[in-house]
Amino acid sequence: MLHFIDVILPIPLQKAFTYHITEAEAEFLSVGMRVAVPFGKSKIYTALVYSIHQNPPLAYDAKTIHQIIDDTPVIVTSQLKHWEWIANYYMCSLGEVMRAAMPNAFMLESETMISKNEKTEILDSELKDEEYLIYEALSRQSSLKIQDVVSILDKKRVLPIINGLVKKGVVNLHEEMYEKYTPKLVRYVKLHYNHKSSEKLQELLEVLSRAPKQREVVLTLFTMEAALKKPIKVAELAEKSGASTSIIKALIDKSILEEYHLQMDRVQFEGEGDASAKRLSEVQQLAYDEVEAVFQEKPVALLHGVTSSGKTEIYVQLIQKQLDLGKQVLYLLPEIALTTQLVNRLQDYFGEKVAVFHSRYSGNERVEVWQNMLANSEKAQVVIGARSSLLLPFRNLGLIIVDEEHEQSYKQFDPAPRYHARDAAIVLANIFKAKTLLGSATPSLESYFNARQGKYGLVELKTRFNNVLMPDIELVDLADKYKRKRMKGHFSDRLIEEMTETLEEGFQIILFQNRRGFSPIIECTTCGTSPQCPNCDVSLTYHQYRDQLRCHYCGYNSAMLQTCQACGNATLDTKGFGTEQIEAEVKTLFPDKKVARMDLDTTRGKYGFEKIITGFEQREVDILVGTQMLTKGLDFRYVKLVGIMNADNLLNFPDFRAHERSYQLMAQVSGRAGRTDLRGKVLIQTYNPHHNILQQVSTNAYEAMFTEQMNERHNFKYPPIYRLIKITFKHKDYNRVNLAADWYATSLKQLFKTNVLGPEFPPVSRIRNLYHKNIIIKIPPQQSLARTKEAIIKIDNSFNAVKDFRSVRVVINVDNY
Numbered sequence: 116m117l118h119f120i121d122v123i124l125p126i127p128l129q130k131a132f133t134y135h136i137t138e139a140e141a142e143f144l145s146v147g148m149r150v151a152v153p154f155g156k157s158k159i160y161t162a163l164v165y166s167i168h169q170n171p172p173l174a175y176d177a178k179t180i181h182q183i184i185d186d187t188p189v190i191v192t193s194q195l196k197h198w199e200w201i202a203n204y205y206m207c208s209l210g211e212v213m214r215a216a217m218p219n220a221f222m223l224e225s226e227t228m229i230s231k232n233e234k235t236e237i238l239d240s241e242l243k244d245e246e247y248l249i250y251e252a253l254s255r256q257s258s259l260k261i262q263d264v265v266s267i268l269d270k271k272r273v274l275p276i277i278n279g280l281v282k283k284g285v286v287n288l289h290e291e292m293y294e295k296y297t298p299k300l301v302r303y304v305k306l307h308y309n310h311k312s313s314e315k316l317q318e319l320l321e322v323l324s325r326a327p328k329q330r331e332v333v334l335t336l337f338t339m340e341a342a343l344k345k346p347i348k349v350a351e352l353a354e355k356s357g358a359s360t361s362i363i364k365a366l367i368d369k370s371i372l373e374e375y376h377l378q379m380d381r382v383q384f385e386g387e388g389d390a391s392a393k394r395l396s397e398v399q400q401l402a403y404d405e406v407e408a409v410f411q412e413k414p415v416a417l418l419h420g421v422t423s424s425g426k427t428e429i430y431v432q433l434i435q436k437q438l439d440l441g442k443q444v445l446y447l448l449p450e451i452a453l454t455t456q457l458v459n460r461l462q463d464y465f466g467e468k469v470a471v472f473h474s475r476y477s478g479n480e481r482v483e484v485w486q487n488m489l490a491n492s493e494k495a496q497v498v499i500g501a502r503s504s505l506l507l508p509f510r511n512l513g514l515i516i517v518d519e520e521h522e523q524s525y526k527q528f529d530p531a532p533r534y535h536a537r538d539a540a541i542v543l544a545n546i547f548k549a550k551t552l553l554g555s556a557t558p559s560l561e562s563y564f565n566a567r568q569g570k571y572g573l574v575e576l577k578t579r580f581n582n583v584l585m586p587d588i589e590l591v592d593l594a595d596k597y598k599r600k601r602m603k604g605h606f607s608d609r610l611i612e613e614m615t616e617t618l619e620e621g622f623q624i625i626l627f628q629n630r631r632g633f634s635p636i637i638e639c640t641t642c643g644t645s646p647q648c649p650n651c652d653v654s655l656t657y658h659q660y661r662d663q664l665r666c667h668y669c670g671y672n673s674a675m676l677q678t679c680q681a682c683g684n685a686t687l688d689t690k691g692f693g694t695e696q697i698e699a700e701v702k703t704l705f706p707d708k709k710v711a712r713m714d715l716d717t718t719r720g721k722y723g724f725e726k727i728i729t730g731f732e733q734r735e736v737d738i739l740v741g742t743q744m745l746t747k748g749l750d751f752r753y754v755k756l757v758g759i760m761n762a763d764n765l766l767n768f769p770d771f772r773a774h775e776r777s778y779q780l781m782a783q784v785s786g787r788a789g790r791t792d793l794r795g796k797v798l799i800q801t802y803n804p805h806h807n808i809l810q811q812v813s814t815n816a817y818e819a820m821f822t823e824q825m826n827e828r829h830n831f832k833y834p835p836i837y838r839l840i841k842i843t844f845k846h847k848d849y850n851r852v853n854l855a856a857d858w859y860a861t862s863l864k865q866l867f868k869t870n871v872l873g874p875e876f877p878p879v880s881r882i883r884n885l886y887h888k889n890i891i892i893k894i895p896p897q898q899s900l901a902r903t904k905e906a907i908i909k910i911d912n913s914f915n916a917v918k919d920f921r922s923v924r925v926v927i928n929v930d931n932y
Contacts, residue, residue, distance in 0.1 A: 118169060119177055120144060122152060122162035125214040125222055127207070127531070131165045135177040141167055147188030147195065149221065151181040157288070161222050163190065163213060189221065189489065191508045197543050198506070206904060206927045207531035215532055216506030218481035228289055229277060230258040235284045242285075245276050250285060299479070300376040302349040304363065306336060307373045319371065329366055332356045336372070349374065395428055402576045403429050406552065409572025415541055415551045417520075417566045420576030421585065421815070422556040422786020423750075427457070428580075430516050431464055433552065438468065438496055442513025442549075446499045447536055449522030451475055454499055456728060456749060465497050472500035472507060502527060502536035505543060512547040515540045520553040520562055521779050526932075533928045537562075556786055557779040560828070561835040563821055579790075586757070586788040586795035588813040590804040593761075604700040605692050610758050610798050611704065617796075618708060618737060622755035626697055626740045627784045629765060631714040632656035633696045634689035637664065639679035641686045646676060652881040658716070659695050669883045697760060698740045705738065713741035746783040755795055757788040762801040762809060769878055771833045772932055774808050778820050781812045832870075834932060838894040840907065841931035844874070845885040845924040855914070855923040856888040862910045867892060867903075885924075891931075904929075 118141035121131035134152055136144065144150070144164055152162045159181055171177060198212045214222070231253040242250055245268055252259060252267055264273045280286045310319045316337070323330040335356035339347050353360050366372040395403060402418065406429065409416040420426045434444045446461075448454055451473050461469050472484045484507070487495040491510040498504055502525055517525075517537050525536040537553065544551040553562055553571070566573035579585065591607045601608040617624055634657045638645045645654045648666035655664035657675065665672040678685045689696075698712045711717075713727045724744075730736050734753060739745070765777040781799065789795020801809055811820045828836055842859065846852045856874035863871045873890040880887055894903050907927065914920055 116169065117171060118167070119171060120150070120167050120180070121165045122150065123165050123209045123213050124152070124154060124160050124162045125217075126154075126160070126210050128210055129208060131209070132162075133172040133177050134180045135171075136167075136180060140180070140183065144183065145188055146192070147190040149184040149189055151184060153178055153181060157227070164188075165195075165209075189217075189485075189508075191489070191510065193546050194506070194508045196546055197539070200542050201532050201534050201539055205532050205534050205929050206908070207533070211531040212506070215503065215527075215530075218478050218485055220478035220482045221485075227261050228258045229253070229261075229264065229280075229286050230289070232284055232287050237283065237285055241283070243276075243279070246280055246283075246285075249276065249280060253286065302374055302376060303346045304336065304349055304352055304367070304372045304374050305347065306333070306340065307370050310371065328358055328362050329371075332358045332362055332366060333371065395432065396425065396580065398576060398578055399425050399429055399580070402574050403432055405574040406433065406572075409574060410550045413570075413572045414545060414549075415553065415565075415570075416572040416574055417558055417562050418552060418554040418574050418576065419558050419563070419566075419817075420554065420556060421579060422783065423579045423583065423790045424556075424576040425580035426518070426554045426576065427460065430518070430552070430554070431461070433514060433516070434461075434465070434497055437513035438465070440513060442511050443491075443495070443509055444497045444513060445504065445509070445515045445540070445543075446497065447504065447515065447517045447525075447540060448499065448501060449519050449524040450744060451501055451724060454501070458499060461497060461499065467494055468496040470495040470498050472498060472504040474501065474503065502534075505534075505536055505539055509543075509547065512544065512549045514549055515544045515551045517551065517553045518555075519783075520555045521557055521559040523776070526930075528928070529926075531926075533926075533931075535930055538930070557782045557817060559779075560775055560821065560824055564825065564835045581792070583789060583792065584794040585815055586785050586797045588785055588797040588799065588815075590809055590813055591798055591800045592802070592804045593800050594802045603704065605697065605760060605800075606700065606704065607798075607800055610800065613756055613796060613798060614705070614738075614758070617756040618705065620755070621753075622793075623731065623734065623736070623751065623753045624738045624756045624758065625745055625751075625754055625784070625787055626701070626738065626758045626760060627742075627745055628692065628694050628697050628740065628760040629742055629780075630656075630691070630693035631695070631716055631742055632665065632667070632693040633659040633699075634691055634693060636690040637676070637687055638690050639682060639684065639686055640688050641684045642679060642682040644679055644681040645690075646673075646680065650882070650884045652879050656693065657689055659699065660716075668879065692760075694740050694742060701738055701740065708737040709735060710738045710740065711736040713739060713744055715742070718744070743780060745787065746780055749787065750790060751787060752791050754787050755789060755793060757784055757795065757797045759784060759797070759799045762799050763803060766803075766806060766808060771828075771831070775820070775824050778808050778812055778817075781809075782815070782817075785812070832893050832895075834930070836896065837870075838900060839931055840892045840894065840903070841928045842890045842892070842907075843926040843928065844888045844890075845926065846922060847884050847886070849886050851919070851923060852886045852888050855920045855925075856890060858917070858920070859910065859914055859925075860890050862913070863890065863892060863907075866906050866910075870895065 116138065118136050118138055119133050120136055121133050124132055132154070144167060146164050146166065148164050149161050150164060151159055154160050161184065198209060198216065201212050202209045239247060248267055249259070249264060261273065264277065265271065268276070277286070281288060310316050319333065320330060323333065332352065336347060336352055339352065339355060349360065349363060353363060363372065367374050402420070406416050406418060418426060418429070430446070437444050448457065454471055454473060458469065458471055470484050470487060472481060484495065488508050488510070498507065517540050520537050527533050541551050562571065565571045591609050593607065596602050596607045603611060614624055636645050636654050637657050646664055647653070648655055648669065648671050650671055651666055651668045653666060653668055655666055658665050662675045663672050664675060676687060679687060694712050694714045698710055701710050711727055711730060717727065718724050728749065731739050731751060759781060762777070762781065765780060766773060785797040788797055799809060799812070807823065808820065828834065844852050844856045846855070860871060860874050870893040871890060872893070874888045876888055894900060911925065914925070
């Protein structure tokens with residue numbers, strides 16, 4: 116009887132691949148274990164067992180597996196079910212979902228090793244120069260990695276040279292597997308058992324009377340062991356006794372002390388876990404009861420609460436209820452910056468039960484969270500994370516909270532799977548028969564539309580916590596201010612006046628500008644040329660703190676130019692402004708105040724966000740300038756004034772969601788003002804103060820915005836009325852992209868007629884030297900989504916069968932907005 120397994124490989128394959136196993140292996144293996152398998156000519160991959168059966172593959176001979184890596188499965192069946200839904204709905208392969216979900220440390224990769232073939236003798240004269248260098252290196256060490264050869268020869272393409280040596284029989288190649296996860300070990304010490312009794316200790320101290328420092332270490336350890344009743348770390352002992360680690364090492368070498376190691380989790384939480392949840396106000400209690408009532412009838416509720424209405428407190432009560440029932444909770448956030456503030460708050464309530472998972476964590480830290488979840492340990496009952504935490508191995512999920520559900524960062528754009536975390540969360544909750552709560556002060560049109568249609572329950576919180584007034588929002592007409600010469604740099608007299616007053620009263624200010632860098636365009640005032648990125652179709656942004664020009668699409672950078680490259684004159688001037696320029700101007704306007712900036716450039720490290728947020732919370736910073744990172748749910752007590760530097764670059768954007776997004780962004784930024792007793796103030800600078808959206812923001816009229824935008828979506832056939840699928844073609848040859856996109860569009864139009872838009876070049880049509888061209892397919896409400904996708908897959912397969920088009924990369928993005 117032959118046995119086979121189908122495996123999921125972490126690469127974009129349309130089907131699962133089949134391998135041959137022995138009967139003993141078939142009995143041992145179960146779905147979700149990792150196995151190392153050979154794939155292709157010489158690569159070895161970590162794959163997941165998908166099914167075990169007895170049907171040999173028809174199209175190829177099944178290879179045997181390399182080794183079994185796990186004793187127990189590393190994923191659970193409900194998780195696999197969710198992955199299948201993501202792969203199916205977002206039109207990608209299971210392998211791509213697996214790669215996105217599993218920590219890198221779980222993916223053992225093979226490393227090709229080169230060793231000398233001892234059986235063949237070869238003369239040096241028979242080898243070329245580069246071959247001789249490798250041969251000589253191998254006579255000094257037993258094996259080399261490909262990477263070592265690259266550095267020896269100082270060139271990238273080394274495979275042809277290695278192949279030459281293999282043909283001559285000089286070297287052997289073999290693949291080695293590496294386990295990437297390493298547990299964190301901490302050094303502890305204790306007194307050697309020979310000296311435990313009081314007589315022995317007395318003798319020891321007499322012997323050490325000539326070595327006072329060593330004696331001090333032993334005494335300190337003895338008192339610490341008696342007082343603390345827990346293992347003593349080497350580092351703690353060194354700190355308490357004031358001795359260097361070399362003294363402790365000398366004592367260990369003499370067998371007076373004994374060292375041992377314990378395995379620790381890399382992420383330790385300090386939270387007390389005993390803060391009793393705050394009493395809910397009457398309004399909050401009402402909202403909480405309404406949410407509970409909705410959950411009796413519907414699986415999804417939308418909590419529409421104005422900014423600072425205390426939604427988090429309601430979440431805490433709901434989480435507590437699930438924990439009492441012995442269930443897990445997933446708390447999704449759009450931005451890593453938010454997790455820092457929230458984790459501290461939740462740890463005060465739930466202590467060790469909180470686990471955090473996001474992309475700034477190292478591979479090893481992520482593995483630990485994963486393993487805690489597999490074991491359903493106490494440390495992973497409340498999981499807080501960005502969108503990737505959806506893909507973790509939950510055991511018994513009771514509730515998913517999607518905070519700030521309108522955020523576009525919930526949508527993954529590259530690489531595949533291009534899923535939307537909010538929608539995938541609702542499906543995950545459905546698998547566990549759990550509930551989903553979507554929370555936002557400015558819900559996305561889709562969610563609000565679903566709530567209006569009765570698909571979701573709707574709960575509204577219309578007043579801020581403690582009945583604090585909503586901020587007073589004022590529009591400043593920039594055109595008028597420039598005309599009357601009442602501007603200092605990019606600040607109107609009105610904004611400077613309010614800032615001065617706020618600072619005198621001892622409050623803080625947030626300034627919002629949605630562009631990082633100093634200035635987005637550098638232009639020659641003589642000939643009008645501006646420096647462009649060589650790889651993309653965009654102008655370079657000037658970053659003053661490094662004095663360089665950078666491309667925000669591909670990362671290209673060059674030193675700031677002194678003269679114009681076209682006409683040679685030294686007449687380069689900056690146009691437009693970013694966060695850096697605002698920061699510089701604020702420093703000249705208020706030289707004695709502390710200013711900080713929060714954008715992608717200042718928050719690169721793992722703790723980048725924490726430093727800035729903590730500094731601002733502790734009032735070490737008076738004025739915080741930032742991009743949209745600032746808009747999301749952060750809670751600062753002493754902010755009285757928020758300034759939006761230029762509202763127009765949000766509104767005038769070629770996207771059907773531009774107005775909805777602008778409303779959300781401005782309403783969210785405004786919500787950072789006046790979160791305690793005092794009423795906050797918001798100033799929005801704009802050239803077009805009569806714009807409908809700005810009027811709606813200033814009167815906090817979400818309903819009016821919703822109605823107006825929905826009318827437009829109806830008229831122009833956009834979501835949530837119609838579904839969208841966007842297909843993007845990428846290739847470095849302009850003509851080939853055109854041909855490919857036209858062929859594809861013609862095939863689609865035969866099926867979907869006028870519901871196919873394009874092919875069309877996007878506003879930035881070349882990125883990283885690849886030309887992009889888009890097609891959008893609109894799917895009417897009555898048309899079957901599944902049938903539409905089947906038709907697209909058929910067209911895609913025929914497209915890939917055309918030899919000329921094989922090199923064109925096709926990206927299919929479902930619900931691309």
